[in-house]
Amino acid sequence: MSKLSGRKLYYTINAVAGLAIFFFGYDQGMMGGVNTSPDYVRVMKLGFSTYEGPSEGFVATITEPTRQGGIVSIYYFGTLLGCLMGGVLGDRLGRIKTMIIGSIWVLVGAALQCSAQNIAWMCCARIINGIGTGYLNAIVPVWSAEVATHTSRGAFIASEFTLNIFGVVVAYWLEFALGFIGDGTSQVRWRFPIAFQIVPVLAFMACVPMMPESPRWLIKMGRNAEAREILGRLRSDDGNMEEPRAVREYDEIVATVALEKEHASRNSYIGMFFGRNDGGLHIARRVQLSVWLQIVQEWVGIAAITVYAPTIFAEAGYAARKSQWLSGLNDITYMLSTLLAVVTIDRLGRRIGLWWGAVGQGISLILAGAFARLLKDHPEKASEYGGAAALFVFMYTAIFGATWLTIPWVYPTETFPLEVRAKGNAFGVVGWSIGNGWLTLLNPVMFNRIGENTLHVFGAINFLSIPLVWAFYPETANRTLEEMDYLFMSKSPFVWDEEENFRRMKEEAEAARLGEKTVRPPAPTEVVDVAEKKE
CATH class of the missing domain: 1.20.1250.20 (MFS general substrate transporter like domains)
Known part of the structure; x- marks a missing residue:
């Protein structure tokens, strides 16, 4: 190995x-x-x-x-x-x-x-x-x-x-x-x-x-020789440490580590959560984005579908064993749909995946809830309405597997500085734990009180997530981990300002790399906020 x-x-x-x-x-x-x-x-x-x-x-x-x-x-x-x-x-x-x-x-x-x-x-x-x-x-x-x-x-x-x-x-x-x-x-x-x-x-x-070991962690710990050797093995088929891609990536990591070490006082969980001494890198903003994306992932309805799907199958007139078979087939559909995520997540990006996933999931949940209501009101048409409700359950599961399943797990691994990346991703897991634990207790109460209307509630939340992603979650696909600071060093939390800040700092970094400026990236305190420039 x-x-x-x-x-x-x-x-x-x-x-x-x-x-x-x-x-x-x-x-x-x-x-x-x-x-x-x-x-x-x-x-x-x-x-x-x-x-x-x-x-x-x-x-x-x-x-x-x-x-x-x-x-x-x-x-x-x-x-x-x-x-x-x-x-x-x-x-x-x-x-x-x-x-x-x-x-x-x-x-x-x-x-x-x-x-x-x-x-x-x-x-x-x-x-x-x-x-x-x-x-x-x-x-x-x-x-x-x-x-x-x-x-x-x-x-x-x-x-x-x-x-x-x-x-x-x-x-x-x-x-x-x-x-x-x-x-x-x-x-x-x-x-x-x-x-x-x-x-x-x-x-x-x-x-x-x-x-x-992660070459980025090794560089952070000062074990640069090991990191160069591993990057050479990862980026070339013959393990060549002088592979141009490996050399450039190594240089970018070293420069970023030097920048981040100037602000080591921000590396506690409390410091990260409140953004203390982060030198303009806005760690607290990244924490909030990670936590809430994972919480919203649970609130777009996957836990509700998991709980309610067997009930829909049973009320459609399927026997207990056949309902179990359908639930199992739904899981297989879920698994196969994740292959679509493998193909699209980098090509389309994180934002588009969350958008089209939210639209498809919202429609599926609302229609599944509607047909479940019709199924109760017209049991004589159990096969028609039950079959339709089951179809939208399968559709929801497939769309979720292709979009919202993976993206909220990928996003926190990309957005934090190397110095606190493991802690940063831990905040994402905190959000997932809160969302899951909360809904594990709440779902039975909701279905007991409002029945299939629970699906309508989660369907509406899908549509509400669209402007949230549009305004606050910048694109991370096809950007290096070292470039993420360029996005979040903008004082404005809005995506359009972060993108403008990214373009400006990327150009400055490229110019520095080519020798037109100093090699060292600008310190966070030197960042001119986009909003200030507009003024």
């Missing part, structure tokens, strides 16, 4: 990172089947089970939905803690060591979960498991972004999220198959799927030590 270079090394890193992302998807999808296992329901005292005949076996009925939701959502408290811990260690110890530490947390949590004997045991285990997942979520995308080229960075990470949804698919069908064991009451039905997550994590831990 250590001798690989060029495309072979590039794809190997992508596959290894994909193992961690596969685990992440599997871990999320796993609890859906665990929650319906009769033995799990009995052990955790969540309800009771009844025998529904030889074709269905024992079916669980939940009488303690709040307790069930608490077990699921407490995991996101763990991811919130883990991402903050991982962000600190990722910037101090490096990406490779931090990923190994996160994997150890996951192994301990998974072992405790699959052996849980009561609800307190299970909750503690899920917090530990969540901490490990938070570590990996904070660091793996950053590591991927820092080794990728600027023209394929989005596709590089998006391809890993194909494996993420493949993990969801594996979890679903594994648990579906285990439901046929005996009469469905075996504890294997829920303990084995929890234990199975250990397999990809062990494979990841075996491979990671053989992977190269």
Whole structure:
């Protein structure tokens, strides 16, 4: 592995990172089947089970939905803690060591979960498991972004999220198959799927030590010779350190690190959140963009569709088993749609992807909700209205997989300075944890109170996200990580001012590189705000 270079090394890193992302998807999808296992329901005292005949076996009925939701959502408290811990260690110890530490947390949590004997045991285990997942979520995308080229960075990470949804698919069908064991009451039905997550994590831990460290982190730590060697291997097929692309990228990173080290007092979470001493780099603005993009990702409706799709299938007149098949096929559609993201995320850019995704998702949710209402009002037309509602569920899932699934994960890995990039991405995971944990508890209440109108609420939020992205989220596709400071050094938070600032500073940097000015980029304090220029 250590001798690989060029495309072979590039794809190997992508596959290894994909193992961690596969685990992440599997871990999320796993609890859906665990929650319906009769033995799990009995052990955790969540309800009771009844025998529904030889074709269905024992079916669980939940009488303690709040307790069930608490077990699921407490995991996101763990991811919130883990991402903050991982962000600190990722910037101090490096990406490779931090990923190994996160994997150890996951192994301990998974072992405790699959052996849980009561609800307190299970909750503690899920917090530990969540901490490990938070570590990996904070660091793996950053590591991927820092080794990728600027023209394929989005596709590089998006391809890993194909494996993420493949993990969801594996979890679903594994648990579906285990439901046929005996009469469905075996504890294997829920303990084995929890234990199975250990397999990809062990494979990841075996491979990671053989992977190269992020060259950007190495330069930040003063290990320039190692960084040059790794950049040579990444950017040329023969590992040539004098490859022009590698040399130029190395020089850009060195110049950026020198600039950022002048403002090291901003590198605590509190300092980043409030923008203290950031020297005009506006770290607090980047934090807010990362956190809210991940929160909005949950509010555009994916959690609602996941919860409500089986209900739509059942009310359409499909038997329990057929509804399960449809849910599984929906997951496969979800996975295949992520391949469209791999193709489009760098070609169309992040902003266009979020825009067309929001439009398609909003329309799909509103129509799915409308046909679900008609389905209730006219049960005699269950096949027509139910089929239409199911179609828009599939359509929503496909559009989300092609757009909003991946972009909010890519964006935070690109926008922060190298000095605080791992911590910056951790803020994105904080937003994801808040959004997920919040809606895990809120969705059942919303569906209980307003039913299918919940889909209309989330449909409207999709359309509201369009002006938010247009005004505040600048394009990051096909720009190097070192160029992101040019965008955010504008004092104005609006995209049009940031783009003008980017063009001006890019021209100055190019002129400096060609020797028409000094090689060193202008300090943040020297930046003339675009708004001031207009005045």
